[in-house]
Amino acid sequence: MSDAILCRFEAARSIVRDAADLAMSMRPASGGPTGTQKSAQDWLTEADGAVEALISTRIGALFPQDGFQGEEEGRTRTGRLRWVVDPIDGTSNFARGRNRWCVSLGLLEDDLPVAGIIQAPALNETYTAVRGRGAFLNGRPIHASPVDDTRSAMIEMGWSNRVPAGVFEDKVATMLRLGAMPRSGGSGALALADVACGRLDGYLEMVINIWDVAAALVILDEAGARTSPFVRDGGLERGITILAAAPRIADDLAAALDVPLA
Template sequence: MTSATPIDDRMIARRLAAARAIAEDAAALAMAMRPPPGGPTGTTKGMQDYLTETDGAVEKLIAERLNALYPEDGFMGEEAGSRRSGTLTWVVDPIDGTSNYARGRERWCISIGLMHGKLPVAGVIHAPALHEIYTAQRGHGAFLNGKRIKASDIADTRTAMVEMGWSPKVTPDVYAKHMRAFMSLGVMPRSCGSGALAIADVACGRQEAYLELVINLWDVAAGMVLLHEAGAVTSPFLEIGGLTGGALLFTAAPAIAGELARAAEVALD
């Protein structure tokens, strides 16, 4: 997918550096507000769909800092419903993996993506409880804590690990159908509660694929740059409705992407 108006790489690089610094401050706030291990805190927006005080506080911090630095940029945030148009648009999930965060678990993150029109061009995924920061700029590589990453080289599905996100918008029968299809290939299935970190795991080779039948742009905007730069294969998420609502996302290591996609009955870019 391309955008019509050229952009200056240096402009994107400066914004990526700013986003990383803002993500670190947002992570410190989230860690300070993090609940202790135990039953979930906060409220629910729906079945297994949690909302904590931290979600709003972190999004507010990120939105205010980005607006102060780049008032001409657009902004899309998950929680406050903030929308502002611009040639460049920030797409933010303040706490991805809120169900984990609300229970004092470690697998959650802050995701800040930058879009140029319909094209993801930069992103930061900061998982402070895991001490991990992923960064990527289109055309300049993907990194974990400053070290370049790439998708897995595994070519045998019998040694592959695949994550499938759970959503109340998907019926149990459909979810089970896809899990059975993967397991018939000898795949090890799992579900860990953060779409952004599942994407990051594919980008750095910790797992070979990730399937989410309904996911939103704020969950994946940063991660899609990671995937592109790490050499992973993805489905056409943006083209099938991901820009404006929930859509299917599938991504996989290149050597087994085709086989897994056929099993899951999904198209690839």
């Protein structure tokens, strides 16, 4: 990986730490929820805008030639290198003072995810990866699960109000028929990170956006997980399906859930 990417990655680690500290300082007390409800189970808090603005400003000052895209403001700058941020992934958890949320920042070179940082400050966890250099949790190497039987698997599925009625239930029923244990934790980025480090054996979400997965895609690749072809199938421009899985059950899981793998 080029020196330019590594330089950006090191700068981004510091920026994400500051952004996570800001988010923690703005986290509501337990209870709630606190914030604005955009649609069913889709929340927006003051911290979402503040964290995104901090990251955008700092990235823009250091690398003005780079593109930038955020969940809240959209694509505000263009460039061959593009930063993509989800300022608070898991906002429904954050809005209730829960711990399972994160700041997610990914870097793309053209259409290729090349670096990613996912920081979950309430959990004291930071996932990082640069393409070709491995994936890490708090500085220690991580790898996808060695599970080779779906009857031993733990699979998470994300919920979205953009999915037709019945689809969530049907996919969870398929997981149960495989003998897997379903879960749902409220943060797509952290669920994908859990697949990368082996805490989960798979994650499925039927409609998810690039800001939710930009950092996770390179972390998953570097950890040896398998994923559906998110970028190839149009995920840079619209919300689409993602499946990430431990390599030894990936084919069986993809076939049962009717999701192609890359």
